[in-house]
Amino acid sequence: MSHPIQTGSFQWMKSINKSAILNIIRLQGPISRSEIAKVTRLTSPTVTNIVAELLQSGLVVESDRGESTGGRKPILLKINGSAFGVIGVYAGAKKVRALAADLEGRAGEEVVLPVPPRPTKEQFVSIVQKAVHQVKEQIQKKGHPLLGIGVGMHGLVDPEQGISIYAPNLYLRDIPIASLLEEVFKVPVEVENDVRALAIGESWFGQGQGIDDFISVHVGTGVGAGIIAEGRLVHGPSFTAGEVGHTTIDARGPLCNCGNHGCLEAFVAAPAMVRRAREQLQTGVSSSLSDKLQDTADSLTGEAIFQAARAGDTFAAEILAETGRYLGIGLSNLVNLFNPRKIILSGGVIAAGPLVLDPLKQTIRERALSIPAGDVSIVPSTLGRSGRAIGAYTLVLQKLFQPQMS
Amino acid sequence: MSHPIQTGSFQWMKSINKSAILNIIRLQGPISRSEIAKVTRLTSPTVTNIVAELLQSGLVVESDRGESTGGRKPILLKINGSAFGVIGVYAGAKKVRALAADLEGRAGEEVVLPVPPRPTKEQFVSIVQKAVHQVKEQIQKKGHPLLGIGVGMHGLVDPEQGISIYAPNLYLRDIPIASLLEEVFKVPVEVENDVRALAIGESWFGQGQGIDDFISVHVGTGVGAGIIAEGRLVHGPSFTAGEVGHTTIDARGPLCNCGNHGCLEAFVAAPAMVRRAREQLQTGVSSSLSDKLQDTADSLTGEAIFQAARAGDTFAAEILAETGRYLGIGLSNLVNLFNPRKIILSGGVIAAGPLVLDPLKQTIRERALSIPAGDVSIVPSTLGRSGRAIGAYTLVLQKLFQPQMS
DNA sequence: TCCAAAATTACTTAAATTAATTAATTATCT
DNA sequence: AGATAATTAATTAATTTAAGTAATTTTGGA
Structure with missing residues (x-):
């Protein structure tokens, strides 16, 4: 049902109005009370009453006076950005990345910890906790209260319960991350899939700002997407x-490790790209990459292909272009199905830039x-490597700026 | 922005509560006031106050007394189903179908009018108006007021403005259907794409009842879908x-009339299925359909293939199975992308039943x-040929039962 | 000094909640 | 069987919340 x-x-109505005003201040601030009244109707x-409560809570502060238009100068309101801290953690299969940020998303130094292969649940959770501990110090040093922790977790996540249901690359199941972290850090914890968290991050601080229909696609070891339709994930x-990653673009294509044939991932994810390059090199193509074929140390990586292409290797460039064309097929399907205004691309493969993006x-x-193709713009993410950690702390901000209670 | x-x-809060109560009565009725209070909190x-207004408006009536559980018998409330009429029109490129229904979706006799090839805007609109006129009589005969007209229109539609932007199979653009019909019939008119209207119809009266995440896929001359995510279209x-229809399932597949290669539509839509059958028959396969190959009258139709398969023709059955397998690839992509609870299939090709559905x-x-495959159920629509017209009048009901004002 | 816009204060109103009341049944006791 | 207690449904009366209206104060600019 x-x-x-x-x-x-x-109370419900008031909490909606309060949240609306808070978000107006965030998005359009510094802004005066009377201007808020105009845009919110x-x-x-x-507005005066609700703003008084927001000032009370400390989330909002009065800042400078605005320009007069022939009367009293407006008192401008803004988010009390620097007074509170939030923490975001990207919890991946190879690395855990944590960031501390303030309410306006200004982040500090990133803490990156390696994850050993096949960790136990306890090992993995303790790495996450260690990362959180380290960035928490940045907040404590400033004396700011910590409002919450967001976790962007690889794999299948139940964000309502705050548990990682299945993390295939870690070979782990059913980790109750939210409750484990809440116990230790005594603040609310939000958990979401890493790529979906990234999409939220894009909508707050990245290329998705002000856009209600977009898709954030991350191409790394796998290919995942966060879909925002009418402003909702x-x-x-x-x-x-x-x-x-597991949509079919070629019914007769290569086998994917999900068991299906011709998945997008089997063409464009970093390992797939390397596989394609290796196969073609073995047929004896001449390329600066040919030497690496014999290396035992797996030096034929996505990064290596990218470097070679940049150095003018036409074979490497063609591998990247091919990747772009395959990815283009997968994204065309997204364009036709969702009619998004933007597709925001991120991940190592995308870092190759125009060599991939143009084709x-x-x-x-x-x-x-x-029609949908004419209305969509394809852009690389501007959030960089920390994108998923940014998305993670944005989960906390989103919760904070949402109407409380249902 | x-x-x-x-x-x-x-007022906004009240209209939401009013709509909530109205919908509870519709979905759970006959239901007592105290029960409504329980489920709405x-x-x-x-509840008493809002119900009084609903009784006043005539949309709701008191019916029988319910069973007592040791106290006063509850007065059950229900939608005053039969007291009002709505009209739905499916406006396709070959046929226009109109239905009159009451508030509970009980429809009368369907009026079906043919559409000549390449009609002018005026011709087309007048066919639609004629169909509406004819079913309107069914409502007038009963003396019920008409509350609105819904149009499910082939092609690209702007439902906010109520205009058909582009109807490829009619070769028409920019028809302001809503205003044209409102002028004549003096009631509100809702316009939506035919397949999306069908999805709304499924969610009210078909297989989508009580389900918040489903996709209604219609396979006919083309392949279209209405996507309902978290209860919203x-x-x-x-x-x-x-x-x-225009998602790629085989990058190296046959040319589609959209200009792309390997679209789902180029494999499974009725014309594509016929094309595949013809191609294979020409290679000399033995089948009861072989004779039709020479017919000038295009007797080799989807229907003919279906009949042959039913009569035991293994070639025809294999054509259908192949269609099912291709469609299965396209739907697998939907399952992976949207994680719907149900996929509801309709249209001529689906009428072939298990021959298509099983593969x-x-x-x-x-x-x-x-995981998503395990949670999705694939079912044929139960709305039949009139599905899109049912969807069309559901547009009116949806509007009526929604909170008024924004 | 006066005007105009911003912000606040005082008052009114809409509509929900709480508390009390009436209505209608069923169950129980004598 | 008839009286009465218990229980649930529905309404009425009173209260409260939070928005809207109208009037007032504040403040800067002309």
Whole structure:
């Protein structure tokens, strides 16, 4: 059965108005009370009252006076950005990355810890806790209170319960991350899949700002997506929505480790790209990469291909272009299915820049339907390597700025 | 920029509560006031007051007394189903179908009018108007007031403006259907893409009842989908979301009339299925369909293939199975991307039943990720040929049962 | 000094909640 | 069987929340 029908009470209405004003201040601030009244269509006394509560809570502060337009100067309000701290953790299969940030998303130094292969649950959780501890010090040093911790976790996550249901690359199942961290750090913990957290991060601090329909696609060891439709993250009832990596783009294509044939991931993820390069090199193509073929140390990596292409190796460039074209097919499917305004690309493969992006965009122009293809823009993420950790602390901010209570 | 932030007033809250109660009565009725209070978590006086207004408006009536459980017998409330009429029109490129229904979706006799090839805007609109006129009589005969008209229109539609932006199979653009019909019939008109309207119909009266995440896929001349995520229809900013027909399932596949290669539609839509059958027959396969190959009258149709398969023709059966397998690939992509609870299939090709559905389901089991595949059920629609017209009048009901004002 | 915009204060109103009351049944006791 | 207690449904009356309206104060600029 579907979730219970929404009904409203006074407190519910007020919490919505409060959240609306808080978000206006965040997005349009510094802004005056009377300006808030205009854009929210609430009356000025209502705004005054709610703003008073927000000032009380410390989330908002009065800043400078604005320019007068022939009367009293407005008092501008802004988020009390630097007064509170939040923490975001990207919990991946190879690395754990933690960031401390303030309410306006200004982050400190990133802490990166390696994850050993096949860790136990306890080992893995303790690495996460260690990372959180280290960045927590940055906040404590400033004397700011910590408002919450967000975790962007590799694999299948139940964000409602705050548990990692299945982390395939760690070979772990059912880790109750939220409760484990809440016990130790005594603050609310939000957990979400890493790529979906990234999408939230994009919508707050990245290329998704002000856009209600976009898809954030991360191409790394796998290919995942966070889908934002009408401003809301799409989860699906079992929390698996967004698995672009395992959409079929060639029914007769190569075998994927999910068991299917011709998955997008089997063409464009870093390991797949390396496999394609290796196969073609073995047929005797001439390339600066040919030597690496014999190396036992697996020196033929995505990074190596990228370097070679940059150095003018046409074979390497063609491998990247091919990757772009395949990815373009997968993204064309997204464009036709969701009609997003933007697709935001991130991950190592995307770092290759135009060598991948140009053929990718070309393919979308050729293969997607002209109307949605004309309205979508394909852009690389600007959040960099810390994107998923940024997304993680954005989970906390999102919760904080949302209407409280249901 | 994104749509303005929602704020609440007293009237807004009340309209939400009113709509909530109305929908509870519709979905759980006949139901007593005190039971409504329980499920909505509103207090009993609030329910009493709002119900009084609903009784006043005529949308709701008191019916029998319920069973006592040791106290006063509850007065059961229900939707005043038969007292009002709505009209739904499926406006396709070959046929226009109109239905009159009451508030509980009980429909009368369907009116079906043919559409000539390449009609002018005026011709097309007048066919739609004629169909509406004819079913309107059914409502008038009963003396019920008409509350609105819904149109499920082939092609690209702007539901906010109520215009058909582009109807490829009619070769028409920019028809302001809503205003044209409102002028004539003096009632509100809702316009939506036919397949998306069907999805709304499924969620009210079909296989989508009580399900918040499902996809309605219609396989006919083309392949389209209506996507319901968290109870909301996904449109996309240019209203093109749901174009499964033009997702690539085989990068090296046959040319589609959209200009792309290997679209799902180029494998499974009725014309594509016929093309595949023809190609294989020409290589000299033995089949009861072989004779039809020479017919000038295009007697080799989807229907003919279906008939032959039913009569035991193994070639025809294999064509259908192949169609099911291809469709299964396309649907596996939907399963991985959206993680829906259900996929509801409709249209001529699906009418072939298990001959198509069994290989289709098998393919999804094989190709989609196990978690979402395990949670999705693939079912044929139960709405039949009138599905899209049912969806069309459901647009009116949906509007009527929604909170008024924003 | 006066005007105009910003912000606040005082008052009114809408609509929910709480508390009390009435209505209608069923169960129980004599 | 009839009286009465218990229970649930529904309404009425009173209270409270929080928004809206109108009036007032504050403040800067002309």
